[in-house]
Amino acid sequence: MRETRTIDVGEGAAIPSKSDWGLFNAWAISFVGALAAIIYLVCFEPTPYKRLLFYLADGVVITFQVTFMSIISACCIGLVVGMGRVSKNKAINLVASTYVEIIRGIPLLVQLFYIYYALGRFLNVHDLAAAVIAMSVCYGAYMGEVFRAGITAIDKGQTEAARSLGFNGKQTMFLVILPQAWRTILPPVGNEFIALLKDTSLVSILAVSDLLRRGREFSSETFLYFETYTLVALVYLVITLLLSKGVSIMEARLSHYVRH
Amino acid sequence: MKRMFKSLLLIAACGVLALGLAGCGEKKEEKKAEAPAAAAGPKTIVFASDATYPPMQYVNDQKEIVGFEVDVIKAAAEKAGFKAEFKNVAWDGIFAGLAAGKYDAISSSVSITEERKATMDFSDPIIPIEQMLVVATGEKATDLAGLKGKSIGAQIGTTSYLVVKDVKGFKAIKTYDEVGLAMEDLVKGSIQGVVADSPVAVEYTSKKYADKIKIAATLKSDKVENVGIAVKKGNKEVIDLVNKGLAAIKADGTFDKIKADHKMQ
Numbered sequence: 001m002r003e004t005r006t007i008d009v010g011e012g013a014a015i016p017s018k019s020d021w022g023l024f025n026a027w028a029i030s031f032v033g034a035l036a037a038i039i040y041l042v043c044f045e046p047t048p049y050k051r052l053l054f055y056l057a058d059g060v061v062i063t064f065q066v067t068f069m070s071i072i073s074a075c076c077i078g079l080v081v082g083m084g085r086v087s088k089n090k091a092i093n094l095v096a097s098t099y100v101e102i103i104r105g106i107p108l109l110v111q112l113f114y115i116y117y118a119l120g121r122f123l124n125v126h127d128l129a130a131a132v133i134a135m136s137v138c139y140g141a142y143m144g145e146v147f148r149a150g151i152t153a154i155d156k157g158q159t160e161a162a163r164s165l166g167f168n169g170k171q172t173m174f175l176v177i178l179p180q181a182w183r184t185i186l187p188p189v190g191n192e193f194i195a196l197l198k199d200t201s202l203v204s205i206l207a208v209s210d211l212l213r214r215g216r217e218f219s220s221e222t223f224l225y226f227e228t229y230t231l232v233a234l235v236y237l238v239i240t241l242l243l244s245k246g247v248s249i250m251e252a253r254l255s256h257y258v259r260h
Numbered sequence: 261m262k263r264m265f266k267s268l269l270l271i272a273a274c275g276v277l278a279l280g281l282a283g284c285g286e287k288k289e290e291k292k293a294e295a296p297a298a299a300a301g302p303k304t305i306v307f308a309s310d311a312t313y314p315p316m317q318y319v320n321d322q323k324e325i326v327g328f329e330v331d332v333i334k335a336a337a338e339k340a341g342f343k344a345e346f347k348n349v350a351w352d353g354i355f356a357g358l359a360a361g362k363y364d365a366i367s368s369s370v371s372i373t374e375e376r377k378a379t380m381d382f383s384d385p386i387i388p389i390e391q392m393l394v395v396a397t398g399e400k401a402t403d404l405a406g407l408k409g410k411s412i413g414a415q416i417g418t419t420s421y422l423v424v425k426d427v428k429g430f431k432a433i434k435t436y437d438e439v440g441l442a443m444e445d446l447v448k449g450s451i452q453g454v455v456a457d458s459p460v461a462v463e464y465t466s467k468k469y470a471d472k473i474k475i476a477a478t479l480k481s482d483k484v485e486n487v488g489i490a491v492k493k494g495n496k497e498v499i500d501l502v503n504k505g506l507a508a509i510k511a512d513g514t515f516d517k518i519k520a521d522h523k524m525q
Contacts, residue, residue, distance in 0.1 A: 117441070120448045127434070127450060207413065207434040207441070216352055217435050220417025221425075223379050225356045 027241060034237045041231065048227045052218060056235060059214030063239070066128065066200045066210060070135035071193055077140025078189075082147025083173065096144065103141035109202055111138055116206045131203035139196050143189060150185035151177055183254050190247030197243055198236070211235060304343040305498055307333060307367040307489070308358065310351035312438040314463045315522055316369040316487075319348065328459070328522040329487070332386060333367050335514050336505025352416050352437055355380065358490060364498050366490040369457060371419040373485075381493050383502045385486030387524065391423050391479040392461035394454045396446060396472065401453070403477050405429075410452035413442040420455040423479055440464075447472050455479065459524060 041049040084096025103111070115137075116130040125133065154177050162172040204213035211232060219228035309330065311319045317327035325346040337344035347363055358366055358380060371389065372382045393404060401407050408429040414421040416435040424433055434451060436442040442454045443464050456464075458478070465475050491498045509515045 117444060120444075120450070124449050205437065207436045207445070209432075209434070213435065217416055217421075220352055220355075221375075221422070223355055223359070225353075225359075 027245065030237065031241045031245075034234050034241065038231070038234050038238065048222070048224050049231060052224075052228060052231050055218050056211060056214050056231065059209055059211040060235060060239070062128070062209055063197075063200050063211045066131050066135065066203055066208070067193075067197045069132045070139060070196055070200070073132065073136035074139035074143050074192075074196065075189070077136055078143025078147050081140060081144025082151060085144060085148040086151050100141045100144055103138055108134070108138045108199055109205065112202060112206060127206050127208050131200075131206055131208050135196060135200065135203070139192060142192055146185055146188045146192065147181075149188075150181040153184050154180050186247075186251050186254055190244070190251060193247060194240055194244055197240055201236070304345055305337070305365055305501065306345045306347055306363040307365050308349040308354055308363040309346050309366070310354055310368045310438075311346075311348045312351070312440055313369055313460055314467075315524070316457075316459055317346075317367070328518065328524055329367055329369060329386065331518045331522070332506075332509070332515065333489070333502075335509045335518060336502060338505075339508035339514075340501045340505030342501050342505075350437065351418075355417075355490075358492055361492065364491065364495070365502065369459075369487050370490045371457075371485050372488045373419060373422075376490065379493065380490045381495065381499055383489035383491075383499055384506055385488050386506065387519075388484055388486050390458040390485065391420055391455055391481065392458050392475050393477045393479060394443070394446065394456060394461050394465060394473050395452060395476040396449070397474050399452065399474075399476065401476060404453075404455075404479065406476075407453045411450070412453040412455065413445060413451040414455045415439045415442060418457070419485060420457060423481075424455050443469060443473065462525070 038053075042053055081096045081099060084092045085100070087093045087096070106114075112131065112134045115134045116125065116127065119125070120130070158176055158180065159172055162176040167176065200210060201212040204210050204216065207213065209217075215228045215232040219225045222228075309317045309325055311317045311325045311327070313327070315327055316329045317325060320326045325348055330346060333344050333346075346367070349357055349363070349368075351368065354366055354368060355376075357363060369389075370376070370382075372385065376382070393407075395401060395407070404412075404424065404427055409431055411432040411434060412424055412430050413434040413436055414424055416437060418439075421433075421435055424430070427433075432451075434442070434445070436445070439454075439456050439460055442451070442456070445451050446454045447469050453476070454461075454473075461475055465473050489499075489502050491502075506515075509518075
C-alpha cells in the first residue's frame with residue numbers, strides 16, 4: 001500500500017515561514033525595526049551609544065566564534081549520537097542513550113561551570129575552548145534527538161529497498177537514509193542553532209568576553225544600564241534574525257515536505 | 261484569515277507593550293513622590309551586600325551574611341538606633357538596584373570614587389584599602405609591568421578592574437562576576453595575575469590558597485581609596501543615620517575592637 005507522507009515539521013519558534021516573503025511579516029518588522037533603532041541611536045544619540053557600539057564590537061566577534069564552532073561540533077556529535085540511538089547494536093545504542101539522558105538532565109549553566117571550574121582542576125582548558133566544549137556537548141545531545149527523529153521518519157521501505165539492491169548498512173545510511181532525512185532534520189536543527197546562539201550569552205559567566213560580558217563591563221563602569229542593555233538586546237535580536245532568515249532560506253531550498 | 265489573525269496579534273502585542281511602558285513611567289513618578297515621606301523615619305535600613313567577598317562580607321555555614329563590614333554596620337546600627345537588614349545581591353547590578361530603589365543602601369566594600377559620587381551618595385569612610393596584585397607562588401613578576409603579554413583578571417565593575425583596564429600590553433583582561441572565581445582561575449593557571457582589594461587579597465593568599473598564590477605587590481596610587489556605604493543620591497536620612505553610628509563606634513573604641521576581631525590591617 002502506498003501512502004504519501006507529509007511530515008508536519010511545524011513552524012519553529014524563531015524561523016520565519018519560507019512562504020512569508022511579503023513586506024509586512026513579523027520577521028521584516030522586527031529586523032527593520034531593530035536595525036533602524038540601532039542606527040537611530042548611534043547616529044542621533046552618539047554620546048553613549050556610539051562608544052558603546054565600538055565597545056561591544058569585539059564581543060560580537062566572540063559570540064559569533066562560539067556560536068559557529070559550537071554549531072559545527074554539535075552537529076558532528078549530534079549525527080554520531082543520532083545514528084547511535086537508532087543503531088541495532090545494543091552497546092552503541094545504550095552508550096548514546098545514556099549520553100543523551102545525562103546531558104539533557106543537567107542545565108547548560110551547570111555544565112559550563114562543571115567543565116571550566118570543576119574539571120579545570122585536572123586539565124586546564126582555555127575559557128573559549130571550555131565554552132565551545134560545553135555548548136557542543138549539550139547541544140550535541142539535543143541534536144542527537146533531532147537526528148534520531150529525522151532518521152526514524154524515513155520510511156522503512158527505503159532501507160529495505162536499499163538493502164535488497166545490495167547496499168550494505170553503512171551505504172544505506174549515508175547514501176539513502178541521511179540525504180532524505182536531512183530535509184526533515186533541517187528545520188528543527190535550525191531552531192537548535194538559534195537557541196544555541198542565544199544560549200551563548202551564558203558563557204559570559206566563564207569571563208569569556210562575549211557580547212553580554214562586554215555589555216556588563218560597560219554598564220558596571222558607566223552605570224548606563226538602560227542604554228547598555230537596550231543596545232545589547234538589539235544587537236542579539238539582529239544577529240538572531242539574520243541566522244533565522246538564513247535557516248529559512250536553506251530550508252526553502254532543501255525541503256520538499258509541506259509546511260503548515 | 262491566518263494572516264489577519266497574525267497582524268491582529270502583532271497590533272495587540274504592540275498595544276500591551278506600549279501600555280506596559282507607560283505604566284513603568286507612571287510608577288517611577290509615583291515612587292519619586294512618596295520616597296521622601298517613606299524615608300522620614302526609617303527604623304529598618306536594608307543594606308545590599310554581595311556576600312562573596314571575604315573577609316568584608318561573606319556567607320557562613322549557617323547561611324548568614326557575616327564579615328567585617330557587616331559587624332561594623334550592625335554595631336553602628338545599635339548606636340544610631342536603626343535596624344540593619346542585609347540582603348545578598350550580586351555585585352554586577354548592585355548599583356542598578358540601588359538606583360531602582362530595591363534597597364536603601366549598599367554595604368559591599370564599595371570604594372568611594374568620584375565617578376560613583378556622580379550617581380550616588382556615600383557615607384563617611386569606613387576603612388582605607390589598597391589595590392594588590394596577586395600571582396601564583398612561582399611567578400617572578402613584582403608589578404603589573406612584569407605581567408606584560410600575560411592574562412590578568414579582576415572582578416567586574418570594581419576599582420581593581422579600573423586599575424588594570426587602561427594598562428596596555430596584557431594578552432587579555434578578564435572580568436569575573438566574583439573575586440573568588442578570578443582567584444580560582446589564577447590557581448588553575450588560566451590567568452597569571454589578579455588585582456583585588458587588599459583585605460580580599462590578604463584573605464585569599466593567607467587562608468584559602470595559602471600555598472598556591474601570593475601577593476606580588478601593592479599597587480601604589482596617589483589617591484587614598486576608602487570603603488563607604490552607598491545610598492541613592494539625596495537620601496540624607498539614611499546617610500545621616502549611618503554616619504552617626506559610624507562616628508559613635510569610632511569614638512568609643514567599638515570599631516577598633518571589631519577591626520582587631522577580624523585581624524584587619
